[in-house]
Amino acid sequence: MPGACQPAPGTPVPYPPPANVRPLPPIVEQPFEPVLECRALSKRFGATVALGATLTVPRGRVVGLLGPNGSGKTTLIKLAAGLLQPTDGSVLVRGAVPGRSTKAIVSYLPERPYFAPSMKVSETLRFFEDFYADFDRRLAEDMLARLSVPVDAQMASLSKGTKEKVQLVLVMARHAALYLLDEPIGGVDPATRDYILDTIIANYHRDSTILLSTHLVADVERVLDDFIFLQYGTVVMHAPTEQMRAQFGMSLDDYFRGAFRC
Numbered sequence: 001m002p003g004a005c006q007p008a009p010g011t012p013v014p015y016p017p018p019a020n021v022r023p024l025p026p027i028v029e030q031p032f033e034p035v036l037e038c039r040a041l042s043k044r045f046g047a048t049v050a051l052g053a054t055l056t057v058p059r060g061r062v063v064g065l066l067g068p069n070g071s072g073k074t075t076l077i078k079l080a081a082g083l084l085q086p087t088d089g090s091v092l093v094r095g096a097v098p099g100r101s102t103k104a105i106v107s108y109l110p111e112r113p114y115f116a117p118s119m120k121v122s123e124t125l126r127f128f129e130d131f132y133a134d135f136d137r138r139l140a141e142d143m144l145a146r147l148s149v150p151v152d153a154q155m156a157s158l159s160k161g162t163k164e165k166v167q168l169v170l171v172m173a174r175h176a177a178l179y180l181l182d183e184p185i186g187g188v189d190p191a192t193r194d195y196i197l198d199t200i201i202a203n204y205h206r207d208s209t210i211l212l213s214t215h216l217v218a219d220v221e222r223v224l225d226d227f228i229f230l231q232y233g234t235v236v237m238h239a240p241t242e243q244m245r246a247q248f249g250m251s252l253d254d255y256f257r258g259a260f261r262c
């Protein structure tokens, strides 16, 4: 089902812009190394078409995955993480079908924290250390300290936002090729969002790619190299953020609000 703020299928969408504005050219960089490729990728749940997308995300970009409720963001991320199987088409991570080999190079942050409430933060660190060869425990401890997260605390005793911080730190402390972050700062207070984003970006290696879904466009847009707008599971726009701002003279947030206002 489309989300509450999506017009009914077939309704003209006020954005993207009118026909006299040239469409943005596709991102072409040299060398172009695709990290994530979706070729006529589709996912249906019964009669619901959750996703039907063709897109390529190159190496070394921070990409925002934007769209109203129900537009297919989580579905795309789960397909890339290998947690869902396509109904049709294909998804490739560095040329491979998501599976055991790609899980070693993909760091995935799910919508909701999944650690047992009885686990201490320090135990989650050990868990990641045992599980992922690319996990940098010192980096994780450093980030947790900067975010004032007590490592001796039990997960159950932490606030929702702090649990999210722990999970995000763990995921970002891996040296992965592709980070898939589903709503990474949704539960974090506004004052801390900037700090977390800065922490992520400061520790982010430019050889990797981050694909992050979010509704907090205003908070996140300053760190986005590119953005992907999804609507009804299709890619409405995929462009460099700066190019969009220059061409339309508005922030990504304003554009997004105009395109998807209720």
Ligand SMILES: Nc1ncnc2c1ncn2[C@@H]1O[C@H](COP(=O)(O)OP(=O)(O)OP(=O)(O)O)[C@@H](O)[C@H]1O
Pocket (backbone or CB within 6 Å): 001, 002, 003, 045, 048, 049, 050, 067, 068, 069, 070, 071, 072, 073, 074, 075, 076
């Ligand atoms: N397991 C499922 N079973 C049936 N339908 C599903 C399932 N998962 C997702 N859908 C449907 O697929 C569509 C896309 O959902 P998805 O969760 O990917 O959207 P989203 O953009 O992440 O939404 P939100 O912003 O609310 O998190 C929606 O219509 C949703 O109801």
